[in-house]
Amino acid sequence: MYMKHKRIPDETIRRLPLYLRGLVFLLQEGHLSVSSEKFGDYVGVNSSQIRKDFSYFGEFGVRGVGYDIRKLAIEIKGILKLNEIHKAALIGAGNLGSAIISYPGLQLYGFDITAVFDNNTHKIGKKIRDIEILDVAKLGILKKKNIQIGIITVPRNAAQETADALVKAGVTGILNFSPCYIIVPKNVKVITIDIAGYLARMPYYITAG
Numbered sequence: 001m002y003m004k005h006k007r008i009p010d011e012t013i014r015r016l017p018l019y020l021r022g023l024v025f026l027l028q029e030g031h032l033s034v035s036s037e038k039f040g041d042y043v044g045v046n047s048s049q050i051r052k053d054f055s056y057f058g059e060f061g062v063r064g065v066g067y068d069i070r071k072l073a074i075e076i077k078g079i080l081k082l083n084e085i086h087k088a089a090l091i092g093a094g095n096l097g098s099a100i101i102s103y104p105g106l107q108l109y110g111f112d113i114t115a116v117f118d119n120n121t122h123k124i125g126k127k128i129r130d131i132e133i134l135d136v137a138k139l140g141i142l143k144k145k146n147i148q149i150g151i152i153t154v155p156r157n158a159a160q161e162t163a164d165a166l167v168k169a170g171v172t173g174i175l176n177f178s179p180c181y182i183i184v185p186k187n188v189k190v191i192t193i194d195i196a197g198y199l200a201r202m203p204y205y206i207t208a209g
């Protein structure tokens with residue numbers, strides 16, 4: 001069981017998956033402890049920020065020895081509720097959807113895409129990575145399968161109707177890749193990801209003048 005802790009700021013929560021990934025890689029490389037300086041270099045966050053973030057959930061550092069990597073990883077998994085496998089459904093088995101389904105990085109955090117849907121009759125019934133593509137009209141089965149996370153990779157004009165159908169099917173967390181804002185009830189968490197949006201910040205940093 002992980003420790004009780006103070007309310008953790010969203011900014012810290014946002015960095016925790018990055019820390020967890022770094023800790024898992026360090027464990028895989030055979031390390032048992034790491035200093036905040038070394039860990040900072042490893043994950044690209046400055047060490048004082050790391051010390052501050054870790055201070056929200058207890059004492060894991062020993063002066064001169066560093067942080068106990070295994071204990072920290074367990075703690076972060078507990079905070080993020082990543083101790084169990086989280087099943088997810090993906091809607092839109094196109095280019096991006098197929099790439100996400102095949103991405104092994106999801107398993108590191110315990111995510112498993114176990115249901116895939118599309119509305120294209122040529123795709124329905126075919127398989128991606130052993131998962132049969134189902135008719136999106138059957139999205140209601142998510143309730144029975146106890147799937148609470150939906151990943152939207154449909155064209156922009158179909159994103160809202162897809163979100164509505166996911167909510168109706170009992171989904172409470174949506175990862176939205178469609179480049180648009182979607183409206184959901186208050187109890188549903190939406191995280192929208194747009195690579196173009198990240199890239200759009202780049203010229204500001206790299207262009208002189």
Ligand code: NAD
Nearest residue numbers: 092093094095096118119120154155156158178193194195
């Ligand atoms: P795609 O055309 O290859 O795939 C879209 C899939 O959605 C198709 O299989 C299509 O049949 C299916 N679809 C369409 N309407 C549907 C509906 N109502 N219900 C269920 N399935 C439906 O497109 P793509 O290149 O994979 O892009 C998918 C989405 O992801 C687009 O909105 C695109 O703009 C977005 N995208 C986002 C990023 C990002 O960084 N977030 C990057 C690339 C693409």
